[in-house]
Amino acid sequence: MKTVVLTRPQGKNQALATALTAQGIRALELPALTIRPVLTVLAQDHLPGPYDLLLFVSAQAATFYLDLLASAGVSFTKGQCIATVGAASAQPFYEAGLDAVVELIHPPAEHPYQDSEALWQLLQPRLHQFNRVLLVRGQQGREWLSEQLESAGKQLTRCAIYERVPATWSGPASEQLAQALQQPQDVVSLLSSSESTQAIYTNVVRLGLESSWLQSRFVAIHPRIVQCLQDLTHWSPEQVARQVRLCAPSQPAMLDALLSVAMPK
Secondary structure (H helix, E strand, C coil), rough: EEEEEEECCCCCCHHHHHHHHCCCCCCCCCCEEEECCCCCCCCCCHHCCCCCEECCHHHCCCHHEEEEHHHHCCCCCCEEEEECHHHHHHHHHCCCCHHCCEEEECHHHEECCCCCCHHHHHHHHHHHCEEEEEEEEECCCCCCHHHHHHHHHHHHEEEEEEEECCCCCCCCHHHHHHHCCHHHHHHHEECCCCCHHHHHHHHHHCCHHHHHHHHCEECCCCHHHHHHHHHHCCHHHHHEEEEEEEECCHHHHHHHHHHHHHHCC
């Protein structure tokens, strides 16, 4: 039986799991990272009021920030600019109806890369509008966007609102993974970030599954993730091309890629 290993954080795998199961594929949920908030209140310099631009690196950052903002009884200024690194990261604002209040800036959902570089292309023509910028992010992460803003002379304040903790795989789910990897050609893993890819690799090595895992297939949602996997495995470019499928990070694109790898026509 074909098995797809879904490794995104808890709560982000269900839609893909349901769609894969409907196609007769076993969906094994093994989150690689646990994401949890590290703030219970927003400091005064993390409130939105004085900022020309608030920038969110993920949907988790947006969700945690909106929750704390609501608890504080504070709202955004009408027309305030909010930027996110991708369409999915902006979703909490749309779901809260805030697109009628603020101006949302993000790469369109059809853009192949939902990342800092894609957002920066949108921000560059408008940099003259933004002097004070609040960057809401996790405790760890790339500094590339911060560096671009500071190089452009912007007054940048960072708000580390959550942490990503590598999960330790154990119990029935890890046993199911070991069973599935007895036929590694039938196993496909979804890789959704470089940090989670490192956590996945740590788990499979600890469980003694590295050899069979390296014979399985992968779907990655960004070239940086592919590079991370290559660094971990020391695969040649040819081997990467054989075993890794790159796709956009949207739900339909991930599903199409997983199905095409799991059940090639």
